[in-house]
Amino acid sequence: MTLRCPVCRADNAAPATCRRCRADLSLLWSLEGRRHQLLAGCRAAVGAGRADEILRHAQEAHALRHDEDSRMYLTLGHLLERNFLDALRTLCTASNSQAPQAAPRVPRTEGPHDLSSPPAREW
Numbered sequence: 001m002t003l004r005c006p007v008c009r010a011d012n013a014a015p016a017t018c019r020r021c022r023a024d025l026s027l028l029w030s031l032e033g034r035r036h037q038l039l040a041g042c043r044a045a046v047g048a049g050r051a052d053e054i055l056r057h058a059q060e061a062h063a064l065r066h067d068e069d070s071r072m073y074l075t076l077g078h079l080l081e082r083n084f085l086d087a088l089r090t091l092c093t094a095s096n097s098q099a100p101q102a103a104p105r106v107p108r109t110e111g112p113h114d115l116s117s118p119p120a121r122e123w
């Protein structure tokens with residue numbers, strides 16, 4: 001685990017002070033350690049199939065710092081709870097901050113029995 005110093009941007013591999021500017025990074029190391037534990041909790045909950053636990057740990061880890069790991073566990077937790085809209089929102093915020101505000105619109109077809117082509121989707 002490495003930590004980027006917010007003062008000088010140096011990457012640090014060991015606590016508690018920055019190797020370059022000697023800034024005290026002990027609080028950041030503490031938060032990062034807590035986040036590391038939460039993500040380990042997510043991994044254990046995935047193995048046990050506990051969606052509520054995955055979400056609880058992932059939300060706390062995501063609140064500390066966003067990254068692909070916390071976003072992945074949030075998405076997985078939502079999917080396991082069959083909350084597909086929140087899973088999609090989590091994925092959309094990762095790519096371009098265009099989370100859907102409501103269910104996607106599907107254009108109407110000519111009639112209820114028109115199965116010649118699948119309806120086009122607009123996102």
Ligand SMILES: [Zn+2]
Binds near residue numbers: 008019021023
């Ligand atoms: Zn520094």
